[in-house]
Amino acid sequence: MVSEIRLFATAQYAAQIQFYQELLASRGVTVEWVEIEQLNARFLRQHPELALCLDQDGLWLSAEGMKMQPDWRGEISRLKRASLKSELLARACQLAEKPKLIDATAGLGHDSLLMAHLGAEVILVERHPILVTLLEAAKAQATLDPFLADTAERISLVYADSQDYLEQRVREQQEVDVVYLDPMFPQRDQNSNKKQALVKKQMQLLHLLLADDGQMDLGEQLLAPARQIAKRVVVKRPRLAVHLDDVTPDHQWLGDACRFDAYFK
Template sequence: MQLYSEAIYLDQADQFHQTLAQRGVLTHVVEVEQINARFLRHHPEMALVVDSKGLWLSAEGMKMQPAWVDEIGRLKRATLKSEMIARACQLSEHPRLLDATAGLGHDSLLMAHLGAQVTLLERHPILFTLLESAHAQALQDPYLSETVQRMQLIFNDAEKYLTSCVADQFDVIYLDPMFPQRDQNKNALKKQAQVKKQMQLLHKLLPEDGEMDLGDRLLDLSRAVAKRVIVKRPRLAVFLADTEPQHQWTGDACRFDAYFQH
């Protein structure tokens, strides 16, 4: 995979190159005169880009990274009462929380901001490196630094990690599978709106050998480790692992299904 960088950021690009190599991803650092929208349009293949904001994934003229700084507006508005996720995960109790399907980490950032000690799991080497870059950038931000100090990143497969955990190691496990697009109800497949640009790039980056990773196998593993498991779903989606939750919080676009320890 190409790793594009302007001359001023070549040292950072080389560091990312070495880190990714240790994680099994081979990159080729390419110095370019200027990385802008025109350059990205003319280089539509999937690649990595380094600039003043850290590491990005690019493809087909789009650029994506976990944009934690862009979440500051939402964080400033968020309260324990206003956020449904806070009620579902009991964030008022400052839980030890495992986000086993971290993705871009936006929900983890919100939960840490509202008081949780959050461990983020990510198994894909490129996505994990993007998360590391976002975490490093956020540590330098005066508003985010305190929040991200409550966030720990772990490069591991969720199934393997959960299997190694002991009971009650976490108070809450949070699951938001990357690809929950099965039948939106149990009878019919509904037409879906176009996925956001960031999600489009993630879908290109994370093909599960042609199949969607639904996260079904994680539910029972999670219930053996935590007293409370919260699953984020599209509002009309089927239950994870076809298992009916014991409680639900439902909003306009999504819902949170709760499962309690066996």
């Protein structure tokens, strides 16, 4: 887990930098502010280490010349096209019934944003201190956007380990309609056929951030507690991937690149 990280920003963001330094310090991460004259593509190429950036577009993660943030505003066009009938995710999670839903593998929060837009009340759980801070920044921006504000209000962020969170709900017998799991999946062999494209740039940075001593959390330990508290558990997988924890689902919805496996209570 990252315990210290640099933050690149110009002097005009001093007040926001202090806020993020204090917030991340409370989460066990020391933030060193590196004051710079200009944050641009050239600067990022010259500073390839994993770092945070702050500019007019908010808080970002950067590495290897790339930038990444949970870009909820960038999802607006997708949300405008989405409907309960057109989205496999909506059918798998029965979003027409406006379920209470736990997304236990937050990622960038884009699927949670879609599910909330289509009517779900979403609890978004994330254990990584930097990623949850990025998600909080994305939600704060979304609440100021006229199109996203109502959707953002249906999303609650919880800073916790997902396994601990689910097991606590099991002990307290706190049931929920749906638990949604989209665990990390190993990157394809970068020397394999070029048709097997590399993970998108944003996901590459997410892999860099979340990698723990080279071992990726693949989410197998989440399925059992999720099944104890949810009427249905929905797992997003690459179309040809093995079943999560080698447990055969009760039903599947197949898309071109991915599928949704469902386990019913």
